[in-house]
Amino acid sequence: MKIKILSMIMSMFSLTACASCATTDDDPVNENPAHDPIPGLETGTNGSVLMAYFSCTGTTEGIAEGIADITGASTFRIEAEVPYTAADLDYNSDCRANREQNNPKARPAIKGMPDGLDRYDVVFIGYPIWWGEAPRIISTFLENGDFKGKTIVPFCTSHSSGLGSSDRNLHSLAPDAVWIPGRRFAENISKTELEKWISGLDIKFDTDMDYSKFPLSEGKNGQAPTIRLSSGYDMPVVGLGTYSLTGDVCVNSVKSAISLGFRKIDTAHMYGNEVEVGRGVRESGVPREEIFVATKIYPNQYGDPEAAVDECLRKLDLGYVDLMLLHHPGTDDVKAYKAMERYVKEGKIRSIGVSCYYIKEIDDFIRQVDIKPVLVQNEVHPYYQDTDVVPHIQNLGIAVEAWYPLGGRGHQKELLSDSVLTKIAMRHGKSVAQVILRWDLQRGVVVIPGSSNPDHMKENISIFDFELTEDEMTAIAALNRNEKHDWY
Missing domain, CATH: 3.20.20.100 (NADP-dependent oxidoreductase domain)
Known part of the structure; x- marks a missing residue:
């Protein structure tokens, strides 16, 4: 397999989005979540790479789209069957998000999985940090798919909290996957920085096979x-x-x-x-x-x-x-x-x-x-x-x-x-x-x-x-x- 990162736009850009859905332990969310778009798969130019992400207010989504633009990945927005409301994310109350994060077995229902998951070799997974962990909806996503043999690249977004062990704690949910160490991003990460991170990953993308030789x-x-x-x-x-x-x-x-x-x-x-x-x-x-x-x-x-x-x-x-x-x-x-x-x-x-x-x-x-x-x-x-x-x-x-x-x-x-x-x-x-x-x-x-x-x-x-x-x-x-x- 050849390594080839498809970078369509090499100029600097700033991923400007509203504050992340990331309710961190030092940064409660007070604003209303963004309107939930229609979930589904958007096909990219690189058929073996998938960018799956969960985002409520835009930050994780913005970074996910930047990664998809660089790699040519298809994008899939992970959607809760019952959308999260502002009250669900009220850090200072007995809210839904609090209850889910306090229960390791919680698995919020999702609207669906990407079609043709078996054809992806590399899966980027993006999520906001919720109380030092990935939201439980990410656990639902991982348990509902077959990730055997796939390379998974996790990343998180937060205002100030670090990655912690949030990525490593996901490994048991897809034990047969190849896990790449995760990365935390702030909302103002530039595309140049994303490109540098992706180019440093030890990943081989399979879409640019040698078409002069058939098996x-x-x-x-x-x-x-x-x-x-x-x-x-x-x-x-x-x-x-x-x-x-x-x-x-x-x-x-x-x-x-x-x-x-x-x-x-x-x-x-x-x-x-x-x-x-x-x-x-x-x-x-x-x-x-x-x-x-x-x-x-x-x-x-x-x-x-x-x-x-x-x-x-x-x-x-x-x-x-x-x-x-x-x-x-x-x-x-x-x-x-x-x-x-x-x-x-x-x-x-x-x-x-x-x-x-x-x-x-x-x-x-x-x-x-x-x-x-x-x-x-x-x-x-x-x-x-x-x-x-x-x-x-x-x-x-x-x-x-x-x-x-x-x-x-x-x-x-x-x-x-x-x-x-x-x-x-x-x-x-x-x-x-x-x-x-x-x-x-x-x-x-x-x-x-x-x-x-x-x-x-x-x-x-x-x-x-x-x-x-x-x-x-x-x-x-x-x-x-x-x-x-x-x-x-």
Whole structure:
């Protein structure tokens, strides 16, 4: 795993918020708590990091948002089922907070837990100090989740009290986690100080995996391995492309592919088959959550992206979309992408990316959006290897996917009869198509070959029992003609 802290804003800033909910033993709270916002998960750019926090009046929340901005973490506000009132926090009375803190077994009910907790490797937990301890609601949060193997980084806020043993006293609630020593922050902590603290943590973040190398040894024929996208979701490295598949042929092709072990299906608004793809997935007999479905919206939809996304969701009728791409660069592409970002936060789209973006386009684009694309889908095949673009995108922490990996529209015949590829295929007892797909995977390029023929589908996902040698990879690299078969 690589260490990479995502710092989007490097200038100094002051986390100004109203006084903390931290009722400390030397600083009673007299002001009213802030209005309780709607609880929930806000997805960040770093899918393996979660910033969970409990805050009543803003200080802990402000610092939590600063940490999330630096690390790209998703944020989750821990909410009490019964919100705390000013009377509940009256230090000088027999208040609710007093009673809870005096009872080690108290576990205030919370409104919920973050979805997909299992996909986070690192969890920051923020809380105010209440009578020298973390509020009991933090105990509820820790006991309601499975934190085995996760790295937990606690921090507290207070006006004057220190951290004390509040962090260590939480360890028994998640004994199988890796606990990092906690830190106390005052409300005026600067972002520079937060960055310095985070950079000094001995933590490895998993989102920037090496996308030039896939875990191919974990795959087997009929079961493609997965990669972890920067959104934190896993995606198979082999899928079924559905361009040109329509009607019952499309439905049956999707069902056949899934029965043969495919767990990724690629479609698009422009293909005109989202209804059929959704039906094929629903009728496959495989649980929805096991199928990774990708679709795309087209440039002529960018002017009203909400309508475009809603149409995709309605036609697919699968509850959510695993991956949505912009099909091409175009007018209002940033506007459309920002709309998709909002759907990510609502949980209707899990990951977002782009298609047909090259070095200049992707570099210009990512500076204008909040969530980094998880994937770029481009034309890639042995005659057009995109040798400068592929590593550039991979080095950005973005996966690369090849559409039409077997040669492009109208050009498959020449590629599949190439003499160099034919000799390599004969050497391994494989087809030329299998050699090409394996070559892509060994370069770190995801493939989505299209077919309605079950025999070809089975062949396309049976590429995990052989490996191309370095000499063979070099021989295929020499076939590059920079021959692009489509204008985009």
